[in-house]
Amino acid sequence: MKFKAWLKTIIFYEILIGMKATLMHLLHYKPITLQYPHEKRILPDSYRGMLALLRYDDGTEKCVGCDLCEAACPSRVIKVISAEVPDEPTKRFAKEYYMDMTRCLFCGLCVQACPVDALGMTREYEWAVYDKRQLLLNKGQLLAIGDRSYPVREKRLELQHPNVAFFNVAFKHLPPKES
């Protein structure tokens, strides 16, 4: 017994055992490392990547400028400036919409907060830029991200749910709000 222990010590037995485990892997060589950027991970549908503004199937913006995303955001990424749609009295929309992606936590609370499903999280993540001012996205940029990431668009909300029929509609016979 004592001899065995002595032998194990001098031949570095435990090291050999470890070496064996490693060598076994060498035989069953199956790399698990991805050669990014040549290879890319397949992301799940629920991936919380870049944020985007969405449109309805008729091409109109979903966002009604309700500011709930702004209120829900834990790091004040979003700034919404809402107004009446030009030439469509009483209809509300986001005149300007900014996201300061440098601060974003990608927590998805804004998406959850949106009462009209106007926000979506895409599977885009390669957003490294040299100038961080490029990460201050405006409405046009966010809509463009939505357009390329969500090719299938929903029907208008009021067509999906009859009970929201009088939701953010324009009354053409009214004079527009004075600016």
Place this chain on the structure above:
Amino acid sequence: MATTAVETVRLTIDGVPVTVPKGTLVIEAARQTGVMIPHFCYHPKLKWDANCRMCLVEIEKMPKLQTSCSTPVAEGMVVRTATAVVNEAHKSVLEFILANHPLDCPVCDQGGRCDLQDFSHEYTPTTSRFIEVKRVFEKEYFSPLIETQMNRCVQCLRCVRYCDEVMDVKALAPVGRGTMTEIKHFTHHELDCEFCGGCVQICPVGAFTSRLSMYEFRPWMLKRADTICTYCGDGCQITIQTKENELIEVMSAHGAGRNNGDLCARGFFGYHATTHPDRLQHPLIRRNGQLIQTTWEEALEHVAETFTRLKLQHGPAAFGGLIASRCTNEDLYVFQKFMRLAIGSNRIDSSARYGHINGVRALRRVQGTHRWTVTFEDIVSADALLLVGTSLTETNPITGLKVKEAVKKQGAILLTIESLVPAVGTISNITNLATHHVSAHPEQFGNIVLGLIKAVIEEGLVDQALAQRATSYVQAISEAVRACPWPVIENATGATSSTLKETARTFARAARTIILVGQGVLRAPGGYGIVMNLLDLLLLTGKHDQPGCGLAPLAEENNDQGAVEMGTVAEFLPGPSDLNDRPARERIAGLWKEELPQGAGSTLIKMLEEARTGKIKAMLIVGENPVGSLPTGARAKEALEQLEFLVCQELFLTETAALAHVVLPACSYAEKDGTVTNTEGHVQQVRQAIEPIGESRPDWQILSALSGLLGYPLEYGESREILKEIRSLIPGYGLLGPAPTPPRPDQTVVDRYLREGYTEDLASRYSLAGEGQAERGSRKEGSFALVVGQTLFHSGKLSTRAKGLLQIQAAGFLGLNPANAQEIGVTEGDRVRISNEQGEMTTTVKLLDRVPEGLALFPEHFAEDRLTDQRR
């Protein structure tokens, strides 16, 4: 204030014993114990309606749930507000309300401060059982400023009741039945009312929202500043809400300020004036006849150099100063100190000169006070109110609300002497509520007052005590009025002697009487005499020293009262003390550590005269626009053009500022701190809501900087330091409690007046004005007596920069009685050319039932309409 013991009742609410006065509603008693009972239709200002059924509570020994908003407390009552049954009731009521409410919280401006949201969030079941399609109203155009979304309405009818009970306008009505009830304007054109914004403020949901700031904000983004409205002398507390330094909206919380949360169109919709794009942002200096932009340093140095040079050449008496009484007390105080010390001239005046000073001078002379001896609360609890030339709704809308409350809720008797006639109109008409009304041309107000005094004497209504105490005074007045025979009075005024006698009797018999004097009297030639006569009326009927009685001259500008008290008028030093009052001069000089300048002050008109004759070489005008506001007869423009040097501190490039050599941009009330004193003498705080626009600075800071350059530094760090100094001059001046404590008449002054003070101008006061004039009714075909006055939607010139108010009323108009209009063959909306000896102009006709025949009403606010003499 009467301190009679109030009967109290003890009851238990949710196990908490509470003692409240008898007659309190359960909902109010619960509020005192800290229990908030949800409600939609109930509002403390309104009579209960109990239509929303939200406030149900369980009361022991009552078989069913009771509406707490309509149940008065009773001794030993046991109320439970949070039992299972009550909660079930809340849920059912909410389920019914929500059944028809659209899902438009995301687009509704009320979202975040909506009663329905709050209660639903607190009491609702999670899912509605209603799957039916919701009710939909066809949307009609309602108004340019007030947006309605009847789909959101919970039919509590608060708006309808507010419009009727508080405002007395009755512009709104419920139409339809059941769930299809809809709040509408009566007529088929867009809403035309007082635009007080009351419906927007009182709506518990988003059925009424302001279209001015629609979709621009969420309540949680707003920063609030409680400040004071500057559009009239009522001094309403307003809360300016801003978002990132942008004005979003104005509100007034229930119970706040002297206005108790009520506002008028100017207060509610007029806030955009301060951020108008035309605001002066940089100092301007005149180079080669042109005003060009410059820096503060250059502008101030130029002013200081020129002032010093002119002072050396012509002496300090060659300077004149004029300030608008829209400025804060601090501005006014620093201005007069600047003029008196840094310049050394007593030639200062303010826009209180136009009218308010007449009231204050009369009060000082007769009863030794410079403020009202009554408060708004006294107006509400008065027995009889006499209004003379007030146009109350238009000039002082909130005082008007107090009068309405007195008449409608407290049963006071209203006596009016106005140029309007009772008529139903789109805006409320105070004369509709009058028991006795005398309609007359503004020139005749004095004669009517004479008639009233004559009636008092002839009817034997003179106070016996007074008759014994001041025999000679009563005797003198009796003789004076005897010289005015009834037929002449009747002929001139158009009022019968029986009406006047009846009015006098009603007035004399009421226990608590208040006389409200408006601009129609104060600004008229001889206004001072009329106010004196009205004070005589109070003295004769023995009411001047009775509690709850008094004469109240209404201030037109928000700080007219403060301008007088700060000594920015020709005849007063701060206090106000008379300019020649030696002890006061010594005291002030002691505090200022500087001798006060000698020499008399000059009133505005005299200053203009002196400028024309070259006696005044330079003027400093702060926020006032004499060229625009004085009648053309005063030839203000000509006078100011004569000046060697004119400096203006202004918000906008007004007609006066356009003549100036240096224009310094000043801050509006929304950009500075300070205090203002309202018409009843209550000092209130103005708070900064937004950062100064451009490079503008508060007036006192500009004056302070200028004084340093002139070598008499008046240094203050902030406005509070100025108030502290004011307080050292006028002990106790400042913010004192929620309501003013009015002064009592000084008996020694009253005695002196009764002994001898009345004699000096008795004869002139007691002579019929306009005697020998063409008789009433014999006017030339197609000619009218032009009355230039205020409209409800504007105040001075500033309001014409407010986009909200311009949407209600964009330009001047000529108000005509429909009968007159038919005579000359014009109708609503016609363009007419009017002319008088001042000039001529074209304007639009508006038919108003309230304008008496033979009169034409014209608002004074629009710069392009220069026709401001009260002659035909």
Place this chain on the structure above:
Amino acid sequence: MKLEDQRTTVYKVDPEHPESATLPTLRTEELLLNMGPQHPSTHGVLKVILELEGERIVKATPVMGFLHRGVEKLAEDGTYHQFIPHTDRLDYVCAMYNNFAYCRAVEKLMNITVPERAEYLRTIVAEVQRIIGHQFWLGTQALDIGAMTVFFYTFRDREILLDWFDELCGARLTTSWYRIGGVERDFTPSLIEKLRRFLDYFPPKIDEYVVFLEKNRIWLARTKGVAVISAEDAISFGLSGPTLRGSGVDYDLRKYDGYAAYPRCEFSVPVGKNGDTYDRYWIRVQEMRESVKIVRQCLDQMPAEGPIMADVPSVTLPPKERVFTNLDSMIQQFKLFSQGFDAPRGEIYCGTEAHKGELGFYIVSAGGGKPYRLKIRAPSFIHMGAFDHMSRGYMIADAVTIFGTYDIVMGECDR
């Protein structure tokens, strides 16, 4: 051995010049050494000022705050819901457990009962997170000591779980999956399938890690008898988790507090004897095995159907699909996201057994939608308090082992 005694000054005295007795020729004194804040083994930005006597540590003063982000202050400025993403960034390698601990505290404050299925989901994910945490710890601890291979092995298996998280909630590290009153998303069948496959795959892998370490003489020399702390001292210093249990104190909140689905699972709490680094290593390895057991039991017991969110409309978020059709839910959504819920006045402390130790949230509510004060009892921070005590007398190289044995993460420590 008294360290003070070793400090000696040697004087060479020249008999001809007796005054030279006062002049030292060889002087020894303590060496002050700054370790960190950029040292790779300090697991972030920890700085320790070591007072050394030769290579031995006489005194160690941790300097903290390099990663301070004012998280507790941020909590005062947002609603209770809004703080969940911020908790991700405390212990950034084990975000799920932070979410869990925070949500549990708020639920305790608001007195909310979480539905059964949600409890199981939460327990499963928490235990998966524990496995990830221990894998991460094991890999880095071995790396610190010099055994690089284990790092690759543990991280290989950790990747599987992180990808599983990614599929569950859309993010690998910053998860924000727990919600007040439940969880954000339910498991899909594919997730359950993947998890079961992992449970079969993982136990042999634990043995594989152990092969490299358990008998390795370097590992044993560096861990056995290093940073010993007695049970009394451990309790006095407020240690918790494996660090406490390594000293033989059987204290585990999962057993004691019995939250979530733990009372319904069979598992044992491994306890050490010597209170040294090796025992703490051993406990963590055993805990991985126990976690596998717990997850397996939960997957078997979990009700197949059921709500994943408590239905307390005034506090919990409504399901998204109901927001479009039901006004109550719309209002609920609006109010909760804009103003939050109205918490009762009071204060609450709720500790949760994270893999590092007791992660506690102390919330003071003054009513209204925001916490008046929120204090995080971060195990890393508490454990650093014992660092000086545990490192005295050991070699400078052992300092690295001692940070490691706490499983310190500076995000949590500095907050």
